[in-house]
Structure formats: C-alpha cells, structure tokens
Amino acid sequence: MSSYKQIIYSKAPNPAIDPSLNGGTFSIKTVAKPSNVPSDKVLVRTHYLSLDPAMRQWLTAKRSYIAPVEIGAVMRGQSIAQIIAVGQDLAAKFKTGDWVVAYTGWQEYAVLGAKEVEQFVLPPGGRPTDAMSVLGMTGLTAYFGMTEVGHPKAGETVVVSGAAGATGMVAGQIAKIKGAKRVVGLAGSREKCEFLVRELGFDVAINYKDADWKKQLKDVTPEYIDVFFDNTGGEILDACLARAARDSRFVICGAISQYNSAKPQGPTSFMTVISQRVTMKGFIVFDYAKKYPTALQELASWLSQGKLKRKEHIVPGGIEGAPQALVDLYKGVNTGKMMVEVAPVDEAAKAKL
C-alpha cells in the first residue's frame, strides 16, 4: 500500500456533528505513505480508534483543558497501533511489531516521535484494546474521579450516570470495590441496565428513559446520594442534586447530554448545593499523570482477579466509519468503550500479545 486515509476536521459542527464525509463535519483525504521514516520517528499502523465524549469539546474553539482541533487538521484521537518501522535513532527503544497506545489521530498510519507513543504491558487475560479502555484513559478517569474526587466510604450510596459507558462502568465497579453500600447506575436502555446489574454487580440500574425514572431514583436512594459520578449533566445532574446527601461529593467528569447543545445547561436545582453542603468538583485525568503507574497496577490486579469487568463496543469496517460512530456515541448506542476497528489484528499478532 502506497497511500492511506485520513479523516480531516473540515467544518465546525452547528451544533451537532454531521457524519457525512461529503460536506459534513469531517472529510476524507488520501495521502502518500512515507517511503522512509525519519531517524527520530516511528511509523505506526492504526488498529483501533478510541471514540470519546470529550471529542465534541475538542471541536469548539473555547478556553478548555486542551487546544481545539484546527479546521483542516487530522481529527485528534487516541489509538491502539502497531509499530511497523523504526527510525535508526530509536532502534534501542522500539522494534517493529511493538503494540502502542498513541495519539495517532484519525488516520490509518502515523509518523510519531518517541514521546507520542507508549508501549504497554498487558496483565494475564488482558486484551490489546484494554490499553485504551479499562487499562487506559477511561479506566484511569474512572479511577481518579472515584478515588480522589468522590472517595466513597464504606456504607455510602453512590450513583453513576452514563453507567454503561466506558468510564461509568468502571467508576461504578470501583465504588463497589471501595465498599459502597449501594451503587446505582443510570443508563439509557433496559439492556444496559440488565448488563450493569447482572454482569458488573451494580446494585440497581435505572433506565433514565423510563417515564418514572426520577421516582425510581428517589426510591432507591432512601439515604440520599453521597457520591454522584456524573458523565451526563443536564436533567440527570439536576435529579441527583435533588437527592444529594449532606456533605455529598459530585464528581463532574463529563456532560455528554450537553456537548451537542447550542445552549448547554447547568444544574438548575442549585440551592441544594448550599443547603446540603455539596462539593461539586470537575477534574481532568491528565492532572493525575504521576499516579498512573500505581493506578494501572491496581486496575490490572482487579481485572486479573475478576473484580473488575470490561466491555467494548467495536465498530468494524474501517476508518470511514469514525464520524458516524462518534455521532452514535452521543446517541448512546454503545455499552462499554466505543472503538472503530481500522485494521483487524491478525491471529498471529494476537497470539503474541
């Protein structure tokens, strides 16, 4: 193959992402594959693209924790990739065939510096995609959000929104591991709710599309909510604020319900913040980078012991499917980490992982 495909950010969403590759938010571009790799770079092949709720924010030119993606640039994103060529200066550090997590962006191949790719070691039973989910950014986000911001204590009631998403499902399981008395998941379908309770050990799961979901939430939080791990914002955040326990911690991880809104909405039942002395704290996983090794060790150990379960939603069909997959992520079609399979991993490679 002498050329490869890139997905370019072409037009600002207004406010929703248009997944059409013909005049929509993104466009496709075919570029020549480099014939040789600079001495201080590696060439990687993208296998799995990570789809993340934060991506919508990256397309908005506002002050944020990260610079926005510029129009005309390859769409930003993390991937599971394999090194297929190594520049001569990096031969001691990398070899062809190494698996890495990297911010390749949405392209089939990428030329990257040593600092832009990260090798990973999988624990017994680990899968390569774990390095981008339960043992990657979403797992770490759940870990630090729950342990450092929410810090549930034994006997407490913990509620997680977006509970069937990659971060939410790990956050809920960690709360249970940490001794929470009751972990309640909020998700958008009956199937997701059943999965959370049957497979992941949530005590209760509520489908927020049920007409009476607020009443259900009230019924299952008789001692109110001590920790709320929020991935959705909007009406769900409001309903949980109305059930906030005194001195409760509201972990503001994301607000997926608002990202595509022209007029994002914050909580309205805000008086409760005062009357119940609520702490609402936003956080970004990058701030905990120094603690990643310890966290990953603990997550891997829980995974090996079967205390922590994971699930991925992998969209096959190649990189062209990424824009639609991103739109589907905001619709909540996924249970677990949403990824696009850019190139399947062959069985020989899998065996080596």
Place this chain on the structure above:
Amino acid sequence: MSSYKQIIYSKAPNPAIDPSLNGGTFSIKTVAKPSNVPSDKVLVRTHYLSLDPAMRQWLTAKRSYIAPVEIGAVMRGQSIAQIIAVGQDLAAKFKTGDWVVAYTGWQEYAVLGAKEVEQFVLPPGGRPTDAMSVLGMTGLTAYFGMTEVGHPKAGETVVVSGAAGATGMVAGQIAKIKGAKRVVGLAGSREKCEFLVRELGFDVAINYKDADWKKQLKDVTPEYIDVFFDNTGGEILDACLARAARDSRFVICGAISQYNSAKPQGPTSFMTVISQRVTMKGFIVFDYAKKYPTALQELASWLSQGKLKRKEHIVPGGIEGAPQALVDLYKGVNTGKMMVEVAPVDEAAKAKL
C-alpha cells in the same frame, strides 16, 4: 405596656414576598405581654431585627438546612435584644439589662430559654449591632466561607458578589487581609462600588448594572479568578465561571438573585467546571460552630485594629417595617447589614455597652 406586636407568617410567597400587612405574606398580631416569666426563661425586648437573604428560603417547604417557618407562626429571625426580666432559676446566669443575640423572631418581646439567648462581649469600639453583623452570623459566614472553603493564597485574584452586603463586604476584606493580590467586588450601584473601594479597600468594584460589566470583569481578571465568593448566583455566577482559573474555588454562600424566582437558575456555563477543575462548594455557617470563638476573636481583633470595617443599614420605624425591609433587601437597597430598629437604644443603655 401590656401588649406587644408580632409579625406572623400568613401566606406563602408566590414567588415574591408581598410586604403588605393586609393580606400579604405577613400579618400583624397584638398579643398580651406576659405578667410573669417562667422560672427557666427570660423575657427580652427586641431592639434590632436582622434581615437576611436566607429568609426567603425559610418560607419554602423544601428539604433544606433548617425547617421552614410554618404558616401562622411568628416569622423567624435573629435580633439584638435586652433582657428585661429573668426567671428565678436563671438569676445566676442573666440579669436585667444584659444585651443578647437571640432568635426572638419578628416580635417586640419574647420569652426564651437560656439556650436561646446568647450574651456577647464587645471589643473596644464595638457597637451592639456588631454582635449581629460583623461579629455575628454574617461576619462568621464570611470568615468560614473565605478561610475554610475559598482559602485564598497570597497573590491570588478573589471576586465577591453581593460585595456591598453584610457578608460580602466582610468576605472581601478578609481576602485582602489573607494576602489576595486583587479583590474585586460586584455590587449593584455606583455608590456601593465607590464605598467598597474607598472605604473598605477593595482593589476594584464593578457595578453589575453597567451594560458592559462582563467586559469590565474580564479586564480586571487578567489572571482569571482563583476564588469566587458568591452571594448572588444566576448570571453573575455564570460570568465568573467563564473567568474561572484552573483549580479555582467557588464558594457558594448564597444565591439572592434566585430566591424569589419561580424557576431558580443554576450556572449554565458549566463545562468550565470540568475544563478548569473548579471546585464549587456550598456551606452553612452552623457547621463551624465549634470554631466560632476563635473566629470571633480574630474578627474582633481585625475590627479593633481598623483592618476590618463594617457598615449597617438600619431601617427605623418599628417592627411593622420588617416585611418591606425584607423586600428591599432583595432589591439591594442596603449597603451593609440590613436591620430593622424595633426599639431605639437609649443613650444610658448605649453608654453601658
């Protein structure tokens, strides 16, 4: 005098308080003055009623930090009062003529137990009304909100809303005492703003009724806002969130702009909470009761040294004026602590204080 007046909470506001004593939120009642005091009580005469933004919340039957006032009851409120008769069991503890702070409610006289009245000692230069303002609940609220929730560090930028109110003016001065580089007050008139800068030492004050106040706020916070002490909520909270510095602390003390609203509004620019890792924390001064003595000592010492200044807005004319004064409080007519003078303090009594 054998009878006295009470102001009764008669009709729930919908949503605004109607100050008319003839069919409005409150009504007036004349009751007989007790001829003798039970052995375990004192009889006090109310001199100054405290008017507090929280009062509107007390009239709403919602889960809160304190039970609502019941329809038909004397309106709840704190006062500066003087003991005029002491039951025999309390003779060792109180004497006629003692000045106290007490939750008398809105009435000219009250029979109270020993735990319901609190004697106070004024520092050099202190005035009796101080015990209900700078050396009372509003001063303590400012103290704990700023030092325990906001904890400004040297060099930081601090913004206070409702800065010309009883709590806000103390909060801003404490930030300055604690070494904040720049203290910005938000208030509702040019006169208030001039007072904050000229008399209280705020670095800047902005009239939020100016058409370009948001631009002014942006211009005076080039390094963003590290601590926001919020008494108003609503649009002002939003504008300050848009200027939140990374790891900033938003002290949620009150939301006076929303108390009389049928549909209270929380912050809308909520994404900043995540991107800038903002901590928003509500608090109630009562939670710090064990630390009151230390705090009062420090406040009194700042007051004596002239580092801390106070101001009251005293409405003369007796207890009948309380409902209108409460409405005026929400309109922001006051600079400093809003009180109703129920009975003037005579010069002889003043001299003894």
